[in-house]
Amino acid sequence: MRYAINDKNEKIEVSFSGEVAVCEICKVNVKGRKGEQRIKHWYHHEAKRIDCDDWHEPISEWHLTWQNLFPAKNREVTIMKDGISHRADILLDNGLVIEVQNSPLKLMEVRKRERFYGRNNLIWILNGDTLAKNSMLKKDVLVFRFMLSISIPKSLGPVREYDFKELLEEIENDYEIERLKSGETLFELINENTLTFKFTDDQIKNFSLIQAQYKYYIACAYEKLYGQQMLERFRKQIVIEYGSMRETVIELNLVKKYWKKFIDEMEFPVFIDHLEGVEESELYYYSENKTISKEKFMDHYLKYT
Numbered sequence: 647m648r649y650a651i652n653d654k655n656e657k658i659e660v661s662f663s664g665e666v667a668v669c670e671i672c673k674v675n676v677k678g679r680k681g682e683q684r685i686k687h688w689y690h691h692e693a694k695r696i697d698c699d700d701w702h703e704p705i706s707e708w709h710l711t712w713q714n715l716f717p718a719k720n721r722e723v724t725i726m727k728d729g730i731s732h733r734a735d736i737l738l739d740n741g742l743v744i745e746v747q748n749s750p751l752k753l754m755e756v757r758k759r760e761r762f763y764g765r766n767n768l769i770w771i772l773n774g775d776t777l778a779k780n781s782m783l784k785k786d787v788l789v790f791r792f793m794l795s796i797s798i799p800k801s802l803g804p805v806r807e808y809d810f811k812e813l814l815e816e817i818e819n820d821y822e823i824e825r826l827k828s829g830e831t832l833f834e835l836i837n838e839n840t841l842t843f844k845f846t847d848d849q850i851k852n853f854s855l856i857q858a859q860y861k862y863y864i865a866c867a868y869e870k871l872y873g874q875q876m877l878e879r880f881r882k883q884i885v886i887e888y889g890s891m892r893e894t895v896i897e898l899n900l901v902k903k904y905w906k907k908f909i910d911e912m913e914f915p916v917f918i919d920h921l922e923g924v925e926e927s928e929l930y931y932y933s934e935n936k937t938i939s940k941e942k943f944m945d946h947y948l949k950y951t
């Protein structure tokens with residue numbers, strides 16, 4: 647462990663080998679070790695030399711780098727719950743635990759830690775160098791060149807219960823419309839009463855046919871919700887357009903090789919540091935499939951220290 651308690655009740659790091667302090671959890675004396683081979687640390691030299699926190703892992707440079715981004719009071723903090731204590735790598739003032747994980751965990755361990763640390767809130771930062779060494783993030787560039795948009799009226803006078811959001815949802819779930827979302831399509835809901843589908847290739851050969859078909863599907867969805875009242879008027883106000891456009895989107899694909907299964911068992915947000923294909927200044931936010939700059943990440947979490 648990195649910190650122990652001195653006789654002034656201060657949290658201290660090892661300053662020389664053989665230095666004596668007290669373990670915050672079990673209150674026994676611990677000794678400092680400082681050498682060339684390993685990072686300086688406190689060890690339990692009494693009673694079988696076993697660390698009282700069975701979740702401990704050897705301190706790595708990578709651990710220190712992450713911990714040092716936070717104030718000392720937030721590093722390696724003992725948390726006690728129901729008479730059990732563990733040392734969280736980083737504990738923020740708002741109760742969030744940041745576990746900085748360098749070595750593999752068994753599935754059971756993941757669950758235990760999430761139950762313990764997650765009672766308030768938890769995020770994981772995994773070391774890609776040790777835990778996702780063979781995997782890499784691929785960035786594919788997609789160029790969208792065609793766009794189909796479907797707009798429906800925002801209100802429909804006499805039909806009081808008409809709700810364009812409800813209807814859009816119904817249309818979106820229509821099997822034929824749903825098909826638009828397959829393949830290389832970017833689906834977007836914009837301008838609140840418009841559904842937009844973007845395509846990399848020209849998908850629609852006969853637009854007037856498609857237009858008539860979709861108007862029919864949309865009218866069916868309307869009828870299902872509101873019956874036949876004002877159906878004709880509604881149908882006339884549907885606007886379906888197809889045209890060219892140009893938009894470039896970077897698609898992230900994590901290529902997993904020798905992937906560690908325990909990572910997928912993690913229920914709290916997972917960030918991966920040092921992943922191939924990701925800039926050194928960035929983290930890969932695995933749970934959301936996106937990259938985030940470390941600067942932004944820190945700006946966000948330092949608020950709670």
Ligand SMILES: [Zn+2]
Binds near residue numbers: 672698699
């Ligand atoms: Zn101890």
